[in-house]
Amino acid sequence: MQASDVSRQILTEHRQKYLCGNYDVKTKTDDSPVTETDKRVEREIRSIISGAFPDHRMLGEEYGADAATAEYVWVIAPIDGTRQFIVGYPFYGTLITCAATAYPFLVLWKCTRPFCTKDTPW
Numbered sequence: 382m383q384a385s386d387v388s389r390q391i392l393t394e395h396r397q398k399y400l401c402g403n404y405d406v407k408t409k410t411d412d413s414p415v416t417e418t419d420k421r422v423e424r425e426i427r428s429i430i431s432g433a434f435p436d437h438r439m440l441g442e443e444y445g446a447d448a449a450t451a452e453y454v455w456v457i458a459p460i461d462g463t464r465q466f467i468v469g470y471p472f473y474g475t476l477i478t479c480a481a482t483a484y485p486f487l488v489l490w491k492c493t494r495p496f497c498t499k500d501t502p503w
Contacts, residue, residue: 384429385491388422388475392460395421400469414463419443422459422475430455437479454480461490 395418398404406414423443430439438451442458455477460466462473479487 382489383433384426384477385475385489387425387429388459389491391418391422391425392466392473392475396466396469399467404467406467414467415443416460416463416467418466419459419463423457426455426457426459426475426477452482454483456480456485 395416399416399418404416406416409415420443423441427439427441427444430437434453434455436451437453437455438446438448439455439457440446441456446454448454456479458476460473461476462470465471466473475489475491477489477491478485
């Protein structure tokens with residue numbers, strides 16, 4: 382849960398920068414946008430997870446996989462809705478999933494809307 386809280390904090394801090402037009406958006410090879418905020422959020426999440434679960438591996442949207450196979454793999458979408466984040470449309474969040482032997486057993490969605498103040502596990 383700490384990783385999703387840190388994500389929300391970073392997104393909240395950086396949102397104003399993007400709303401004021403002070404942003405640098407790059408385009409990935411799949412034509413999707415990526416911001417420095419996407420990368421920072423993923424770096425922070427990876428750091429928190431690797432500190433708590435050093436034997437677990439990660440697959441992130443911005444930095445790829447750190448191992449081809451592992452018993453536990455965390456899948457990270459640092460900003461699910463980067464386009465919305467960039468233009469100020471308030472429907473984006475962070476998605477963190479943990480899979481055990483390729484089967485997801487935990488999905489965490491951290492929404493940034495004011496009415497979404499808690500993690501929602503499905």
